[in-house]
Amino acid sequence: MASAELQINCRKELNRKGRKEDARIARRTRISLRPLRESLRSLRFSSYFLQKTPEILYHLYNSMTKTFLLFPVLFLLVSAFSPADELADSVKRGGAVYTSTCVSCHQVNGAGVPGVFPPLAKSDYLMGDAKRAIRTVLHGLEGEITVNGEPYNQQMPAQSHLTDEQVADVLNYVRNTWGNKGPALTPAQVKAERQP
Secondary structure, three states, X not given: OHHHHHHHHHHHHHHHHHHHHHXXXXXXHOOOOHHHHHHHHHHHHHHHHHHHHHHHHHHXXXXXXXXXXXXXXXXXXXXXXXXXHHHHHHHHHHXXXXXXXXXXXXXXOOOOEOOXXXXXXXXXXXXXXXXXXXXXXXXXXXXXXXEOOEEEXXXXXXXXXXXXXXXXXXXXXXXXXXXXXXXXXXXXXXHHHHOO
């Protein structure tokens, strides 16, 4: 017991002398040693934390093992099968189909030819009904239609030679380009509309 008290008294004396010495040095050099003391305290805290890190990690691992292990796996699964990625891939494939099949009438920018071929860019007719858009591509179109308030009366030939995936892709392209924003269409939806 006596040695413990002696150690405590020695620490107090050293602290007292250290403070007097700090004050004397500070007066002489006109600097404050407070920032130095604070950084030393933080250094002591960080060394304590470093000593305790394995123990802290062990407790975290034991208490939240399932969460920490399952979260990255779930994140990877969700991101790997993300509908946004599927839509982006479909739009990319649809751009190629559009270039080879549709661009001659509806133009590169989707603006069409005024009074002759209707625009696809910001088209109320295209975006208004997905099933009608699928049927138009598959079976063609005859008769007068109104697109963005303008009448059009030109025949559109059927594109039934395209596969279900190609029709879905080209429609995803035109429905998500030039300011259009629509949900993804699938080959299954095209197949359902293919039967007249």
